[in-house]
Amino acid sequence: xxxxxxxxxxxxxxxxxxxxxxxxxxxxxIIPMWVADMDFKTLPDINExxxxxxxxxxxxxxxxxxxYLEAVCGWMKNRHHFNVEKDWIxxxxxxxxxxxxxxxxxxxxxxxxxxxxxVYYPFDFSIKNNDRKIIENPxxxxxxxxxxxxxxxxKKIIDHNVKMFILCNPYNPIGKVWTKxxxxxxxxxxxxxHVLVVADEIHQDFIYKGYEHIPFYNVDESYKDFSIICxxxxxxxxxxGLQTSNIIIANAQLREKFIATKExxxxxxxxxxxxxxxxTAYRKGAQWVDELVAYLEAxxxxxxxxxxxxxxxxxxxxxxxLYLVWVDFTALGLDHETLEKFMLETAKLWLDExxxxxxxxxxxxxxxVACPRSVLEAALKQLSTAIETISAK
Numbered sequence: 001x002x003x004x005x006x007x008x009x010x011x012x013x014x015x016x017x018x019x020x021x022x023x024x025x026x027x028x029x030i031i032p033m034w035v036a037d038m039d040f041k042t043l044p045d046i047n048e049x050x051x052x053x054x055x056x057x058x059x060x061x062x063x064x065x066x067x068y069l070e071a072v073c074g075w076m077k078n079r080h081h082f083n084v085e086k087d088w089i090x091x092x093x094x095x096x097x098x099x100x101x102x103x104x105x106x107x108x109x110x111x112x113x114x115x116x117x118x119v120y121y122p123f124d125f126s127i128k129n130n131d132r133k134i135i136e137n138p139x140x141x142x143x144x145x146x147x148x149x150x151x152x153x154x155k156k157i158i159d160h161n162v163k164m165f166i167l168c169n170p171y172n173p174i175g176k177v178w179t180k181x182x183x184x185x186x187x188x189x190x191x192x193x194h195v196l197v198v199a200d201e202i203h204q205d206f207i208y209k210g211y212e213h214i215p216f217y218n219v220d221e222s223y224k225d226f227s228i229i230c231x232x233x234x235x236x237x238x239x240x241g242l243q244t245s246n247i248i249i250a251n252a253q254l255r256e257k258f259i260a261t262k263e264x265x266x267x268x269x270x271x272x273x274x275x276x277x278x279x280t281a282y283r284k285g286a287q288w289v290d291e292l293v294a295y296l297e298a299x300x301x302x303x304x305x306x307x308x309x310x311x312x313x314x315x316x317x318x319x320x321x322l323y324l325v326w327v328d329f330t331a332l333g334l335d336h337e338t339l340e341k342f343m344l345e346t347a348k349l350w351l352d353e354x355x356x357x358x359x360x361x362x363x364x365x366x367x368x369v370a371c372p373r374s375v376l377e378a379a380l381k382q383l384s385t386a387i388e389t390i391s392a393k
Contacts, residue, residue, distance in 0.1 A: 002288055004040050004295040005372050021350065031379045032350040036172070036324060038238040038370035042277075043288045046237065049280040050273050062272040064091050068279045072246050075282035076231075080204060082215040088250050090258055091269045093243035095202045095230045099126040099166065102198045102228060105261035106254070107132055112160040116148070118357035118364070120172040120200070127166075135160045138359045139174070144317055144328075146174050148182065154189045165190055167199045169216060170207070173357050173366040174326050175319025177211040183219045190226065196254075197227035202245075203322045205236040205289055208297050211320045217250065224250035228258065235323075236289060237281045238370075244274035296323045299369045299376055306377075310384040323370040326354075330363035332390060339363065347386035349379055 010018040017032045017039075041047075069086040076082040092098045103126050107113060113127045114135040127134050137153045139146040156162065167186070170177045190197050199216040207213045217224050232245035249255035270278070300318065303325060307316050315328040329339060336355040343349050343365065354364030369376055 002291050004292065005374070006041070007372050007374060008039060008041060010039065026344055026350060027348050030344065030348045030350050031375065031382065033368045033371070033379060034350050034352045034366070036235060036368055036370075037240050038323065038368075039372065039375065040238060040292070040370065042238045043281055043285045045284040046239070046277045046280045049276050053272065053276050059272055062269075062275065064089075064269055064275065068275055071279040071282040072231075076215070076248075078286070080213055080215055080218075082218060084248055085250075088248050088255070090247045090249060090255060090262070091275075092245045092247055092262065092267060093270050093274070094234070095200055095232050095245045095247075096122045096126065097267060098230045098245055098247045099123065099198060099200065100130065101258060101261050101265065101267060103127060103130045103132060103164070104265065105257045106196050106198075107163045111163045113164040113166065114153070114156060114160075114162045114195070115166050116168070116171070117359040118173060118354065118361035119168055121356050121358070123166050123168070123200075124358065133160070135162055136359055141360060144315060146171075146176050146317075148186065150185055150189065153186070154193070157189065157193045157195055162193070162195055164196045164198060167197055167216065169199050169201050170203045170213065170321035172203060172322060173324055173352070173354075173361075173364075175317060175322050175324065177207055177213060177320035180214045180219055183214055183216060187216070187219055187223050187227075191222065194226070197223070199227060199229045201229055202232050202235050204231065206293060206296065206323055207321045208293070208300070208319070213321065217248075226251070226254075228254060233278045233281045237277070237285060239274070239277050239281070242270070242274035242277050244270035244278045246278075296370060299323075299371075299373060300325060302373065302376065303367070303369060303380065306380045306384075310380075311387055314387075323368060325367045325369055327365050327367060328363065329365060332387070334363075336362040339365070342386065342390075343383075346389060347383045349383060 017035050017037055021030055069089055073084045076084045109131040112133045112135045114137055115123050117136045117138045135156050140149050204213045216227055216229055229248040234240040304316050313331040317326040319325055340353050343351055352366040354361035
């Protein structure tokens with residue numbers, strides 16, 4: 001049994017999550033629950049593998065070896081029934097890096113790229129910063145559920161001559177796990193109109209009871225011809241600082257374009273410790289992940305119950321996947337700027353504000369619940385006490 005209740009002090013470690021509060025002028029006692037990294041120690045086997053390699057004492061140039069590739073393939077097959085061939089894998093130092101490479105490799109300046117909204121905001125940066133056009137397909141939000149407007153999706157692809165769709169699977173921030181039927185509708189539209197699909201599947205290992213992650217390639221064999229899949233161990237094993245991702249590209253021509261653009265932009269392979277961490281995680285981490293997901297689901301249960309008892313006017317969108325929880329605060333009647341100030345200064349919580357995820361996000365907040373239960377409880381108590389000050393006015 002692994003101990004996810006342990007509170008680990010992260011201040012003073014140059015943590016993006018914990019050590020930037022002072023620079024931003026936030027209260028020192030604020031609880032950060034924004035960026036998607038976990039407050040849990042990683043799999044102990046990873047620490048041991050890194051220590052063993054460090055003791056060797058020589059850190060020369062390193063290539064991606066066969067045993068590494070076999071470990072990635074094994075994880076995908078065992079966890080997701082996803083058969084990946086070794087030569088499909090291209091490593092990058094992060095999925096966001098891979099998204100930018102894909103935009104450069106497969107589109108031209110001023111080309112249109114479609115994304116759902118609200119969605120993970122680096123999708124926007126990857127498009128805008130490379131002089132491409134963002135086309136939005138807003139999700140339909142009704143009764144706490146999100147669905148796709150397929151008619152709008154196809155119409156915008158036609159009207160704007162869209163060249164690429166960036167798919168978030170599972171969907172950050174709303175916690176949606178796509179069904180095979182939903183992915184088939186999307187994929188068939190993209191296939192019909194020659195739209196290349198870039199599937200960000202970095203959260204694939206966080207799936208809760210009653211749901212299943214479907215890799216985009218598993219929907220239809222033909223999808224391999226016009227899509228790539230972005231994966232990484234970073235979210236699953238809390239390894240973001242080791243910058244290791246595996247981009248799966250079955251089509252040889254797409255793979256060659258991606259590799260050429262990667263090399264032309266100067267992007268390198270992950271460092272030696274990132275490679276060791278990923279291989280160790282995928283060979284030895286199955287039980288750790290099983291226990292982690294169970295703990296996270298219990299955290300989500302706790303959060304849902306707490307809101308229902310103490311803040312029933314605010315609605316938790318129970319996630320089907322991810323350790324990120326999307327909460328609707330529109331009932332408080334605050335504009336997004338006032339809501340952000342309220343969270344930071346009154347509730348003393350640093351969250352990812354809903355409006356930064358784009359259309360449909362204002363009035364929502366994204367909570368990272370990958371933390372010890374005691375931290376989550378403290379945060380929710382601060383929030384409910386703060387909301388009482390609004391009710392009392």
